[in-house]
Ligand SMILES: O=C(CCC1CCCC1)NO
């Protein structure tokens with residue numbers, strides 16, 4: 001099993017400042033400066049665990065490149081690209097659009113590298129140079145809409161990669177699973193009218209964007225039925241996620257028969273994340289990945305590529321991310337996650353009736369996938 005792995009030190013230099021990602025320091029309000037939730041540390045620590053664990057030796061190292069204007073404009077508006085460029089030209093940088101997504105001077109170049117990194121990882125999979133791939137990129141992308149960067153995202157990295165391989169390699173049917181704890185609104189919006197791209201988002205109900213990711217968001221026009229949303233209640237753990245996968249994700253992908261599976265891979269559904277209230281541990285991420293590998297093997301010669309998104313606990317995200325990469329690479333003796341007994345041992349992480357009632361609402365929608 002050849003697994004591609006893409007990371008670059010420049011991803012750690014994407015500068016998100018000290019407003020903690022939400023509010024600028026202001027002593028009059030008691031708000032102290034603190035590094036942005038979306039900071040280099042968590043992703044750098046995940047990379048370092050991939051290296052120190054030795055798993056890096058099992059991977060095929062891929063190199064990012066900068067996405068071109070043409071590749072970015074296949075998804076984004078010229079105005080959005082111009083806004084990012086204008087901010088990047090400022091002495092202190094700018095913001096991707098919503099005021100929560102800052103970047104430093106020259107920041108567009110790192111944004112291009114993130115989007116281009118996912119293009120390279122996805123292309124390597126489509127060309128068969130690797131069986132599957134993980135792009136540990138930054139800034140994240142799944143909230144970025146065609147005309148607006150938001151939720152810490154600058155460019156819609158995964159969507160840009162999907163459109164790029166469509167153009168260069170004629171890939172037709174692409175299934176996207178977003179298991180970041182926040183709704184994949186950007187990816188959904190890009191493909192809202194597109195029956196050739198199935199977007200499935202498993203997320204905490206109305207956590208972010210607060211008015212987004214409801215079960216009745218199903219796509220429009222020819223794309224109706226090709227957007228699926230499973231807004232899981234706060235506190236959902238292993239049982240709810242595996243049930244959502246087995247009852248919604250797997251049958252949807254089986255009906256859709258993709259040529260390629262992409263994952264917006266955020267780890268902020270982990271049980272110790274500051275920006276959500278779910279209860280996942282590394283073993284569930286590993287099991288979700290194995291399930292995807294089985295589906296990819298059955299439907300699209302194993303073609304599976306993952307784009308890193310959120311995840312904000314610098315101690316635990318590395319273990320969750322490593323578990324995914326170990327599964328992709330077919331590691332048979334994975335590193336023990338020391339936190340699994342603590343975080344996975346909490347009460348109530350098995351499937352709950354109120355979680356089943358959400359999943360039950362989505363299952364009938366599978367009939368609209370052809
Ligand atoms: O991880 C994220 C960012 C979520 C934050 C954006 C503003 C408040 C919550 N999205 O996947």
Ligand SMILES: [Zn+2]
Nearest residue numbers: 180182268310
């Ligand atoms: Zn997130």
